[in-house]
Amino acid sequence: MRYLTADAKHPVRFILNDQPVEGNAEPRLLLTDFLRREIGLTGTHVGCEHGVCGACTVRIDGASTRACLVYAVQAEGRSVETVERLAVNGDLNDLQRAFRRHHALQCGFCTPGILMSLSQLIDEEPTADEARVREVLSGHICRCTGYHGIIAAALDVLAERQAGRHV
Amino acid sequence: MKPAGFDYARPDRLDEALAVLAEHTHTARVLAGGQSLGAMLNMRLVTPKVLIDISALAELGHIQADDGMIEVGAAVTQDQLLRWPGLKEQPLLAQTLPWVGHYQTRQRGTVCGSLAHGDPSSELPLVLAMLKGAVVLASQRGSRTLTAADFQTGTMQTAMRDDEMIVAARFPLAAPGCSSAFREIGPRRGDFAIVAAAAVGDQDGVSLGIGGVADTPAIRRLPWLDGAGLDDALNTIAWELRGSSDGHASAAYRRTQVRNLGRQVIGETQHALFNR
Ligand code: FES
Ligand code: FES
Numbered sequence: 001m002r003y004l005t006a007d008a009k010h011p012v013r014f015i016l017n018d019q020p021v022e023g024n025a026e027p028r029l030l031l032t033d034f035l036r037r038e039i040g041l042t043g044t045h046v047g048c049e050h051g052v053c054g055a056c057t058v059r060i061d062g063a064s065t066r067a068c069l070v071y072a073v074q075a076e077g078r079s080v081e082t083v084e085r086l087a088v089n090g091d092l093n094d095l096q097r098a099f100r101r102h103h104a105l106q107c108g109f110c111t112p113g114i115l116m117s118l119s120q121l122i123d124e125e126p127t128a129d130e131a132r133v134r135e136v137l138s139g140h141i142c143r144c145t146g147y148h149g150i151i152a153a154a155l156d157v158l159a160e161r162q163a164g165r166h167v
Numbered sequence: 168m169k170p171a172g173f174d175y176a177r178p179d180r181l182d183e184a185l186a187v188l189a190e191h192t193h194t195a196r197v198l199a200g201g202q203s204l205g206a207m208l209n210m211r212l213v214t215p216k217v218l219i220d221i222s223a224l225a226e227l228g229h230i231q232a233d234d235g236m237i238e239v240g241a242a243v244t245q246d247q248l249l250r251w252p253g254l255k256e257q258p259l260l261a262q263t264l265p266w267v268g269h270y271q272t273r274q275r276g277t278v279c280g281s282l283a284h285g286d287p288s289s290e291l292p293l294v295l296a297m298l299k300g301a302v303v304l305a306s307q308r309g310s311r312t313l314t315a316a317d318f319q320t321g322t323m324q325t326a327m328r329d330d331e332m333i334v335a336a337r338f339p340l341a342a343p344g345c346s347s348a349f350r351e352i353g354p355r356r357g358d359f360a361i362v363a364a365a366a367v368g369d370q371d372g373v374s375l376g377i378g379g380v381a382d383t384p385a386i387r388r389l390p391w392l393d394g395a396g397l398d399d400a401l402n403t404i405a406w407e408l409r410g411s412s413d414g415h416a417s418a419a420y421r422r423t424q425v426r427n428l429g430r431q432v433i434g435e436t437q438h439a440l441f442n443r
Contacts, residue, residue, distance in 0.1 A: 004176075135357075
């Protein structure tokens with residue numbers, strides 16, 4: 001059994017965007033704060049910090065997860081992906097490019113989380129329809145766009161990938 | 168906000184988890200998916216000294232059907248159950264699970280955690296009560312099984328003792344010749360239901376379950392009724408449940424939705440049974 005005391009920082013090691021990382025965390029440190037402060041990757045945003053808005057969504061072992069409801073020590077030994085994983089050598093990936101084309105973001109605060117949820121959907125359910133995209137998006141709040149551009153971008157990528165034009 | 172400090176225990180076996188729980192009886196909380204507890208910790212509504220993380224306990228990771236029951240271990244996520252092929256043997260559970268939280272929270276939130284949380288507006292306590300299911304509790308003193316009705320005692324209140332944890336939930340399989348339906352209304356899909364309604368019907372009549380109004384799921388058995396007879400019955404139930412007004416909805420709106428959703432789920436159940 002692992003037993004980590006509240007008053008000390010404990011080493012945490014996991015795979016972040018395909019690279020091993022390590023840092024130190026008190027048990028109460030949220031994964032969001034570990035990513036942003038210990039590691040310095042600020043792409044994962046923090047909105048409500050209690051599981052409602054979806055801004056902090058990352059993928060843990062592939063599953064879209066609210067990082068504000070996970071403690072850094074729980075990431076030990078796992079594979080975590082954040083929005084920084086999406087672009088390839090600095091080039092936006094197809095979903096990010098579709099977001100730009102469809103004006104699927106304005107202030108961009110909600111965007112990293114939504115990209116991570118939609119990445120999972122597109123990877124796992126290539127035949128997802130608009131109703132399914134909307135259902136997945138219900139786990140996110142966007143104050144700017146009214147969601148239409150986001151849905152259009154997701155459907156565009158699903159169609160492109162189905163047509164085999166995945167770049 | 169950030170949670171207050173806590174020790175974090177990650178047992179490898181159930182007996183270790185129960186030992187930590189026994190040692191810190193009044194100050195420990197069991198953490199499974201953390202989709203309700205994590206929010207409460209962040210808001211400091213709860214400030215346990217020890218969190219016992221059972222999410223990776225292999226002993227609690229099972230879904231199995233036998234003895235006419237689907238048994239779901241305490242580490243099983245809502246999403247795992249939703250994707251389990253045997254789920255079609257219990258249509259009400261299959262109809263309801265997509266309404267539990269969101270895509271993102273279902274992949275971490277557990278079935279048993281939702282039962283332990285005991286929110287009157289949440290779907291799984293309603294389904295467990297509708298199906299006359301049970302929870303299995305364990306402590307170092309032994310284990311016991313409580314029916315849904317005995318387990319949930321009020322709003323976020325259960326009969327679980329401080330040294331106990333849920334190890335599994337048991338959902339009876341659907342009886343042959345039954346049909347069922349589920350509906351809910353909330354601010355947004357996946358949010359807490361303002362009113363949730365479930366129905367299970369057979370040749371003799373229909374059971375209606377209402378969540379989100381009284382402090383525990385309310386189940387009523389009705390004969391098959393139509394028109395004004397059904398209106399009257401639903402109206403009586405709507406008033407009996409004594410729903411109150413809060414930031415989400417007024418008491419009058421809740422009564423209206425008990426009547427509307429009640430009529431819808433009973434109608435769907437009736438249609439599936441008799442008009443096929
Ligand atoms: S910051 Fe995590 S859900 Fe809002
Ligand atoms: S783009 Fe501003 S919140 Fe979504």
